[in-house]
Amino acid sequence: MINxxxxxxxxxxxxxxxxxxxxxxxxxxxxxxPFLYVLFILMLxxxxxxxxxxxxxxxxxxxxxxxxxxxxxxxxxTLLMAWLRPGVLKLIAPQDGYVPNSEPMxxxxxxxxxxxxxxxxxxxxxxxxxxxxxxxxxxFFTTLFRVFISSFFTIFLIILSxxxxxxxxxxxxx
Amino acid sequence: MRNLLRFLYKYYFFLLFLIxxxxxxxxxxxxxxxxxxxxxxxxxxxxxxxxxxxxxxSDYFHLVETNRKLxxxxxxxxxxxxxxxxxxxxxFFGEKDTLHRQKYFFTSARVINNSVNRMHNxxxxxxxxxxxxxxxxxxxxxxxxxxITAGVTKNFSSVxxxxxxxxxxxxxxxxxDYFGTLSWDGQDYRRALLSxxxxxxxxxxxxxxxxxxxxxxxxxxxLIGIVxxxxxxxxxxxxxxxxxxxxxxxxxxxxxxxxxxxxxQKKLENYD
Numbered sequence: 001m002i003n004x005x006x007x008x009x010x011x012x013x014x015x016x017x018x019x020x021x022x023x024x025x026x027x028x029x030x031x032x033x034p035f036l037y038v039l040f041i042l043m044l045x046x047x048x049x050x051x052x053x054x055x056x057x058x059x060x061x062x063x064x065x066x067x068x069x070x071x072x073x074x075x076x077x078t079l080l081m082a083w084l085r086p087g088v089l090k091l092i093a094p095q096d097g098y099v100p101n102s103e104p105m106x107x108x109x110x111x112x113x114x115x116x117x118x119x120x121x122x123x124x125x126x127x128x129x130x131x132x133x134x135x136x137x138x139x140f141f142t143t144l145f146r147v148f149i150s151s152f153f154t155i156f157l158i159i160l161s162x163x164x165x166x167x168x169x170x171x172x173x174x
Numbered sequence: 175m176r177n178l179l180r181f182l183y184k185y186y187f188f189l190l191f192l193i194x195x196x197x198x199x200x201x202x203x204x205x206x207x208x209x210x211x212x213x214x215x216x217x218x219x220x221x222x223x224x225x226x227x228x229x230x231x232s233d234y235f236h237l238v239e240t241n242r243k244l245x246x247x248x249x250x251x252x253x254x255x256x257x258x259x260x261x262x263x264x265x266f267f268g269e270k271d272t273l274h275r276q277k278y279f280f281t282s283a284r285v286i287n288n289s290v291n292r293m294h295n296x297x298x299x300x301x302x303x304x305x306x307x308x309x310x311x312x313x314x315x316x317x318x319x320x321x322i323t324a325g326v327t328k329n330f331s332s333v334x335x336x337x338x339x340x341x342x343x344x345x346x347x348x349x350x351d352y353f354g355t356l357s358w359d360g361q362d363y364r365r366a367l368l369s370x371x372x373x374x375x376x377x378x379x380x381x382x383x384x385x386x387x388x389x390x391x392x393x394x395x396x397l398i399g400i401v402x403x404x405x406x407x408x409x410x411x412x413x414x415x416x417x418x419x420x421x422x423x424x425x426x427x428x429x430x431x432x433x434x435x436x437x438x439q440k441k442l443e444n445y446d
Binding site: 024032051054055069070076079083086132135142 | 191296
């Protein structure tokens with residue numbers, strides 16, 4: 001239990017550092033900013049109680065707001081994502097449900113399931129984030145383009161992280 | 175009462191989300207609507223430290239370009255000096271001359287963090303309060319204006335970039351001195367908008383836009399950009415698209431301008 005907690009704290013610190021020190025300095029184009037830190041919300045265990053999920057999301061978003069100097073924008077987007085997470089998990093649940101002690105990762109539920117899970121949540125997070133940042137629907141399609149490109153990079157990095165970081169043994173099906 | 179508790183228990187997930195979301199959105203809206211001097215937090219110092227190490231490394235990649243720019247500017251300054259000396263010695267005033275009041279003081283600083291792909295872009299400079307930087311000083315580079323300092327810590331300062339939708343500066347057409355407001359619409363890091371130029375003013379593609387010097391932040395006549403196209407918007411005013419001369423993707427060294435007479439001017443202007 002303590003071990004598990006320690007693992008998540010470490011993951012949080014690593015994700016914040018990667019986001020602030022590498023991704024924010026990596027100017028791929030003026031349209032694309034990957035926000036890999038949302039992976040933290042995706043990684044939380046299935047059994048996470050709702051209130052805890054929301055508080056973690058609030059804290060994560062707030063820390064990102066501090067570093068990005070955006071005040072509330074990341075907090076609001078991450079909260080929305082955390083709130084939608086249980087619903088999305090129910091929506092895309094495999095036929096025999098989620099196995100206890102398994103984690104929302106590729107190694108437990110497969111590539112197709114994980115793609116659905118991450119694409120839906122990351123896209124909604126990015127859409128809310130970018131439209132809230134622009135604060136107008138004036139340049140609707142420019143912003144939409146931004147959302148698509150950035151989501152693409154974020155999802156790419158998330159999938160990449162699934163294959164590289166955790167190599168411990170699988171618990172779920174298969 | 176019991177029903178209320180049951181209701182709260184049943185929908186606590188949504189209610190908690192709603193409360194937290196309202197807090198977050200309120201923070202975001204407040205930031206979007208009002209321009210505020212930036213709150214310099216502990217995180218600023220931490221990220222400034224890391225950014226400095228990153229940029230000291232990445233600076234090597236820009237050495238050739240930076241050298242070229244510095245040498246170009248040197249040549250330009252030498253030419254200016256030459257012209258002043260040759261035409262008439264009287265035009266050149268030393269700093270200690272009692273007839274001459276020095277109005278602006280330039281401090282060179284290095285950009286250690288910069289972005290162009292947000293709505294609210296900021297730069298971080300490696301000079302701060304200890305080196306004489308204060309909030310609300312103009313920042314320029316050899317090619318044009320860059321931004322205005324906002325938060326200042328002991329050794330670092332953060333600059334509201336021109337590429338920030340909250341940034342506004344008074345600008346004028348060089349050829350006829352008509353002034354308007356320059357702002358950025360968040361679209362393209364190479365273009366900004368000049369608005370509030372009256373309809374009757376002749377404005378053409380290729381006109382030079384410079385600072386007006388009204389704000390006591392920038393001296394008069396600092397280059398901003400070239401008019402790319404001008405359109406009449408809502409009746410009586412032009413909105414012109416300006417091609418910026420500053421390349422915000424290649425900023426390495428900038429100058430921070432302190433106006434030595436700003437306090438005096440502000441005092442007079444606020445006196446009523």
